[in-house]
């Protein structure tokens with residue numbers, strides 16, 4: 001056969017249609033859309049959020065699926081085809097400049113998400129995600145609803161927990177400083193409430209804590225720790241004012257373990273995120289010492305029961321001792 005321009009075009013079209021049939025046609029005829037065990041249909045509001053997700057190019061930075069080889073990014077569930085039944089178009093994305101969002105529902109409270117969409121720097125000070133403050137309030141509500149639906153029925157359980165705790169958190173907050181602290185600490189297990197900070201509050205450790213605070217916490221809790229950062233107007237209850245803890249620590253001595261527990265796990269029902277996936281243990285203890293020394297006024301580091309061997313520094317002296325222990329003891333090696 002002679003290779004004329006017409007034969008070339010017809011041949012090319014035949015190859016194109018044949019591959020389209022194999023890649024698109026056969027799967028769409030043979031693949032069954034069986035919902036997975038976590039699937040549920042999207043509400044009209046969540047569907048509106050999905051359209052905004054597609055329209056605003058969220059998938060340029062976020063994926064909506066986790067594969068077996070993604071466990072190391074802290075994945076919680078391997079995606080199944082049945083998770084996406086009825087989602088049209090299902091843009092899964094292949095870029096992960098931001099975190100995967102396939103199980104995002106209930107990871108953060110609604111108010112965290114609204115503050116974050118308005119300006120991601122409010123909740124995540126060094127974020128490079130663009131602000132979506134050009135969207136209307138109802139569009140941000142829809143986007144939040146869509147993100148909170150990621151994870152289907154499992155996300156609904158997390159969301160139910162968020163809502164229940166939010167009721168308690170708001171009630172505690174409106175009961176005044178003492179009630180609020182009492183409620184917050186009632187969520188911390190006893191063993192953590194009686195644990196001093198095992199890491200020494202050396203000058204270097206405090207500077208490390210400060211640096212992390214500036215990168216992760218400052219726009220909620222504010223540079224002076226009074227909770228008046230730029231995210232505050234969006235959040236109920238607002239970020240904790242750390243100075244309100246002074247009375248608690250005078251009465252109860254210990255604060256290191258409480259700070260560690262709350263920073264590690266976050267406070268469900270409030271905008272306080274958990275940081276156990278972001279920060280290694282020593283960084284959390286450094287942060288706890290930073291908050292204690294600069295916002296509460298003393299640190300319980302280096303009091304009994306003395307921490308773990310790895311952090312034991314014999315020559316260290318607590319320059320910010322708790323009330324009643326004004327003469328710091330130099331620990332015996």
Ligand code: HEC
Pocket residue numbers: 052053056057058059060061062097098099101104107108120124127128129130132143147
């Ligand atoms: C230029 C890249 C980029 C784009 C575009 C983008 N994001 Fe992000 N996003 C990020 C990064 C980076 C983070 C992590 C830091 C942070 O929390 O802001 C993030 C975080 C998030 C989080 C919080 C995840 C978590 O659990 O901490 C959500 C939810 C989110 N983005 C949703 C969206 C939605 C919805 C859109 C589209 C309207 C979008 N993002 C567009 C980069 C992006």
Ligand code: HEC
Pocket residue numbers: 112122123124169173180184185212213216217218220221231235237238239240245258259262263267270271272273275287
């Ligand atoms: C998005 C805003 C936000 C960010 C970011 C944030 N927090 Fe919080 N934080 C809160 C809110 C809200 C509460 C709970 C306030 C309440 O219930 O009264 C809270 C509570 C806490 C508590 C509980 C204290 C106690 O005595 O129980 C600690 C500790 C804390 N934050 C430390 C931090 C640290 C450290 C960082 C950064 C690594 C951080 N927070 C980042 C909003 C935030």
